[in-house]
Amino acid sequence: MLIGRKNKQKLVRSQFLGQVEGRSYYAAELTSEIVAPENMLFCDLRRLLGKIPDALFFLAGKAYQIFHWDRTHQYCSHCGARTENKIDERAKLCPSCGFVNYPRISPAIIVAITRDREILLAKGSRFQADFYSVLAGFVEPGETFEECVQREVREEVGLEVKNIRYFGSQPWPFPDSLMVGFTAEYAGGHINIDEKEILNAGWFDVDQLPLIPRTGSIARSLIDWFIEQVKSEETSSI
Ligand SMILES: [Zn+2]
Numbered sequence: 001m002l003i004g005r006k007n008k009q010k011l012v013r014s015q016f017l018g019q020v021e022g023r024s025y026y027a028a029e030l031t032s033e034i035v036a037p038e039n040m041l042f043c044d045l046r047r048l049l050g051k052i053p054d055a056l057f058f059l060a061g062k063a064y065q066i067f068h069w070d071r072t073h074q075y076c077s078h079c080g081a082r083t084e085n086k087i088d089e090r091a092k093l094c095p096s097c098g099f100v101n102y103p104r105i106s107p108a109i110i111v112a113i114t115r116d117r118e119i120l121l122a123k124g125s126r127f128q129a130d131f132y133s134v135l136a137g138f139v140e141p142g143e144t145f146e147e148c149v150q151r152e153v154r155e156e157v158g159l160e161v162k163n164i165r166y167f168g169s170q171p172w173p174f175p176d177s178l179m180v181g182f183t184a185e186y187a188g189g190h191i192n193i194d195e196k197e198i199l200n201a202g203w204f205d206v207d208q209l210p211l212i213p214r215t216g217s218i219a220r221s222l223i224d225w226f227i228e229q230v231k232s233e234e235t236s237s238i
Pocket residue numbers: 076077078079080081094095096097098099
């Protein structure tokens with residue numbers, strides 16, 4: 001977006017994002033009183049998922065993630081002095097004690113648990129949204145992804161899983177997650193939800209799915225994968 005001369009004084013700070021086909025891209029943080037240029041408007045990023053091309057969404061997500069880190073690391077977390085941008089890499093350098101701080105990325109697992117024609121879906125208590133989705137949770141220090149899958153599933157719904165397989169990953173810039181997707185099969189136990197995290201959870205037949213997340217998220221890709229798996233097995237067994 002072109003900032004325009006009269007709005008230049010409203011630029012708080014900017015960050016270099018990278019080069020694409022010889023063109024340099026920057027992200028700029030503006031003060032709240034700025035007026036969008038004609039025929040442009042400011043949008044909430046989360047609402048744009050699935051409505052703009054994925055590449056554009058994730059470039060904007062990268063900008064959002066870098067800005068969140070930039071804004072929250074203006075001071076050294078070790079000694080409290082004001083930090084500076086490191087020249088040779090994306091990091092904050094403390095000129096007082098030398099502490100270097102890199103952009104924070106928080107890995108989280110997201111897992112589709114299946115049982116024949118059924119998938120386990122849950123409604124989270126943290127979201128107002130009315131849809132059901134697959135389980136997710138942050139990785140803890142000292143944990144592998146597979147251990148995290150087992151722990152999260154056990155804690156949130158009281159089930160055991162087996163055959164945990166990597167599915168794919170997706171940066172999720174709200175504010176700094178990296179979602180690492182897995183598929184797993186039900187291995188035992190009865191659903192017993194953690195009421196702090198989950199409002200409701202259940203097994204859903206492929207033909208009777210509730211409202212699910214919109215296209216574009218890895219949660220939706222996992223559910224779509226499950227539907228495709230069941231349907232292709234049915235077709236091949238006819
Ligand atoms: Zn310091």
